[in-house]
Amino acid sequence: MSFLQPLLLWGLLAAAIPIVIHLLNRRRHKTVMWAAMQFLLKATRESRGKKRLRHILILTCRALGVAALATAAARPLLSNVLGWSGGKPDLVVLLLDRSASMEATPKNGTVPRRELALERVKSALADLDGTRLVLIDSASGQPQDVPSPEVLTSISSTAATDTAADLSTLASRAAEFLTETPGRAEVWIASDMQATSWQPQNDRWTSVRAALSSLPEQPKLRVLSLGGEASPNQSIRLLSSRRAGAQLVLDIEITRNDDSSAPVNLPLTATLNGVRSTSNVTLAGQNFRFRKTVPIPPSEDSGYGWLSIPGDGNLRDNAAFFAYGPALPIKSLLVAPPGEAADYLTIASAPGGHHGQTVERLDPAQISRLDLDGVAAIFWAAPLPTGQVAESLVRFLSDGGQVLFFAPLEDSDAAFAAMKWSPITQSEEGKFFILDSWDHDDGLLSDGLDGTPVPADRFKAVKRRLPEGEGTTLARWDDGRPFLSRRVFDRGTAWFISSQPDYTWSNLADADVLLPVSQRLVIEGAKRFDTGYLATIGSRLSQPRPGEGRIRLDDYGAPVPSNEAYEAGIHRFGERTLALNRPAAEDDLELLENNAAKGLFEGLDATFFEDRSTTTRANGSQPLWQAFLIAMLCFLLSEALLCLPKKSAASNAPLPGRPSNA
Missing domain, CATH: 3.40.50.880 (Class I glutamine amidotransferase (GATase) domain)
Structure with a gap:
């Protein structure tokens, strides 16, 4: 539970007022020993314990009623994914992992982890009216103001990519941005905790910790972990591509993420210059490497194509692209x-x-x-x-x-x-x-x-x-x-x-x-x-040279024109044709352990939230102030009922001269 107005929690001290009044009232009366009073004390000794308990309950209800009112004024929130404490931040810097591995869906789920992360952030920001949101995504690495959390899922800067992620670089960019942006800030990191994206041995983390610690107002960090077990998935990778005379020799690797050793028959589609052919591949175990030769038409000295397998738990790792040129000795x-x-x-x-x-x-x-x-x-x-x-x-x-x-x-x-x-x-x-x-x-x-x-x-x-x-x-x-x-x-x-x-x-x-x-x-x-025909998305070789444009040649999948610089495929740069593929590190399934992740932020105010949900249903912050107001009313009502006078035995006795009902 967290609070939007934590300063009002000082009002909880008012819960001591009924207790103070009670103690002061006790000091106003002096005890005088009177012989005749001994008979009355003896008569009421048996009911004294019940009266004391009743007084304690009344005092407790009064104190809890005041405490509930003060807590409601502080606007408590219940957050299952992301949360904040210490008050409403002026700025939230979102570091979004857009790597290819973030397109994997959780087990029994249908929504990629990237989309789940965006929905969680939208839900968590719903009650932060007026808080500035700045996005730094892993593909571009540039800070970008987001006008409203509602547009997070529709802008191109949060779309799927085939790139890798470097969280240490993103954290460093966030520190640089906060150096020039004063105010109360929080840094939120949404990632699938893939070890190759975090690179815990990278020396840059030392400078990141130092930079964040040296800020005038140290930001709070919230890490949204979307790791855990993923849906069954097969991925295909092109290890090498070379031309040997009139044929293209492709070295291929197919992996799967389950522990089953049962053979799987997988249709493999090869597309070369628009012509498709399909063959079956038997995948036994978790890794299968093989070589495939593709005949090159005699009239086509240059060309391109791709290998693809059916869609499954991650739609970004089901294709591998290649290109070739004239045969060289x-x-x-x-x-x-x-x-x-x-x-x-x-x-x-x-x-x-x-x-x-x-x-x-x-x-x-x-x-x-x-x-x-x-x-x-x-x-x-x-x-x-x-x-x-x-x-x-x-x-x-x-x-x-x-x-x-x-x-x-x-x-x-x-x-x-x-x-x-x-x-x-x-x-x-x-x-x-x-x-x-x-x-x-x-x-x-x-x-x-x-x-x-x-x-x-x-x-x-x-x-x-x-x-x-x-x-x-x-x-x-x-x-x-x-x-x-x-x-x-x-x-x-x-x-x-x-x-x-x-x-x-x-x-x-x-x-x-x-x-x-x-x-x-x-x-x-x-x-x-x-x-010269192959490159990795995000590498220096995959960028246009000065004076070159970029044209996407293939029609695999559903290319997003505004996002083509971060998507695998066949790209033409001027006179050059390049087959761009996702980085090999994106097929590494090793996750960063919790202790190792927490060690990266040692000395900082960092909180980790693990989300294993499989749906985009909002489960973010829920206001609780209404519940505390209702609790206050219940306490005051209970106090009133306890204060009602109790009927005495004398009031139930028959009046003189009047017969009894017995």
């Missing part, structure tokens, strides 16, 4: 001296039957500069580069290229990207270095989309050089030393393998390991040419 570069290793690497990087793949070998002794135009991946079986060559490789990696370094034949003290090679070590006579463990979910040795593992357990070596430095180890020898390490740059990756595809070193030249590793490197490097 996939060129790789091999830096290695002539020999057995160079021969095997040439075959693995551009095997027969792989359309459009070529490889060029360079002798490391003849490299003065690198021409990396159009190169997807580099295989480096030589000492680590230095000087201008190293600078060229860094630019190549930052632009999305892939480089795989193999342990060189000769010793070298050179270092690249904070990595270097150790001296050669050899196994004991009659024994091998064996690959013992590797990451099955990440890296060049990860399992395939269908779950098939790379047979890396067959790999054996008699000679090795260990990668040393700041790289992340993804595979280890049986003695725990690193076999495969990586260094991530801006968009690309440098890989380090502690062996050579040379049988005097190991059996790495066997196709079991070398072929999948090489092809994955080439495919990953070629993505930097296809990424």
Whole structure:
């Protein structure tokens, strides 16, 4: 319960007035002992306890009547979702999570969480006439005055989006806004408590707490949590898209949020340049990754399309968009001296039957500069580069290229990207270095989309050089030393393998390991040419360049023209065509725990409200002052009844000379 006029609660002190009057009246009478009075006291001793109880009840009713009147004057409210204390605020700043995950519906519900949040805010603001409402939504991040709570559900700034949310940034914007806006303010946050939206480890929360605490009048915070169990839902995501000759290769992931292990048959619709085709996908478990090839019509060098599944618990995660351009040859570069290793690497990087793949070998002794135009991946079986060559490789990696370094034949003290090679070590006579463990979910040795593992357990070596430095180890020898390490740059990756595809070193030249590793490197490097057609909503790449406009090309769903900058789909920017998809973080189902959320506002006046309702029925603040007025009348009426004189036994006795009724 809260109060619109809490200062009037000081009137509760008036409830002590009847008690004070009673005590003062007792002091006005003196007790005089009189012998004849002893007989009267003895006669009334049995009824004294009842009289005292009656007087106490009368006094209690008078005090409660005054207290009820004072409470009614303070205008009490009962709020189930949002509430306020300390008086009516001059300003409410609403931080609204408009991310794609907010479109999920609660279990057994039909209304998305975003709409539920807006209805709760409207209901809570119904009694705050004259309070200014400012909206800061997660998509635009800009403060906007809302003329009335009634329009919250109809303005474009509260509509559904395919963006992600960053609550720390929103809270920081609110603090900046309140710095320039004096008065009594409250900050309301409406969110589904998705952990990726809150990012509790973000250092920005420290500055947010400091900024809010330093305001002349510290605002109160109200967090409306719309977490909890969601309706059954399947989501589709495009992991990668690349053109391979006359077909488009799409890597797809479908997930579902329930714990059931029963297989689900899901119709998958592929739309390419307006032509639709449907196939069935069997989803067993909670996650299913697979590859789909879509034939490209010979007359269409460029185009776009999307994959879609039926609508369910969240309508924002049922489609994934793609686009493509003219076919480009996939060129790789091999830096290695002539020999057995160079021969095997040439075959693995551009095997027969792989359309459009070529490889060029360079002798490391003849490299003065690198021409990396159009190169997807580099295989480096030589000492680590230095000087201008190293600078060229860094630019190549930052632009999305892939480089795989193999342990060189000769010793070298050179270092690249904070990595270097150790001296050669050899196994004991009659024994091998064996690959013992590797990451099955990440890296060049990860399992395939269908779950098939790379047979890396067959790999054996008699000679090795260990990668040393700041790289992340993804595979280890049986003695725990690193076999495969990586260094991530801006968009690309440098890989380090502690062996050579040379049988005097190991059996790495066997196709079991070398072929999948090489092809994955080439495919990953070629993505930097296809990424010109893909971007994530809200990223820098998804924004028009200076002088470009924006046109939505697809007709999936029900696009909102005023909201198209925040919606996934096929967008044209001048001469460029981009397929924009929701951020991957929006498919993360992890929620922020209550203790962690409260810790973000440590030292601030923050209150959390958890709403697990599934309807938009208003359940906000309800006035209670009428109930307290009725209670006051009841107390006063009870006091009056208790004050009525009680009939004595003498009044019931028959008058002299008059017969009894007995």
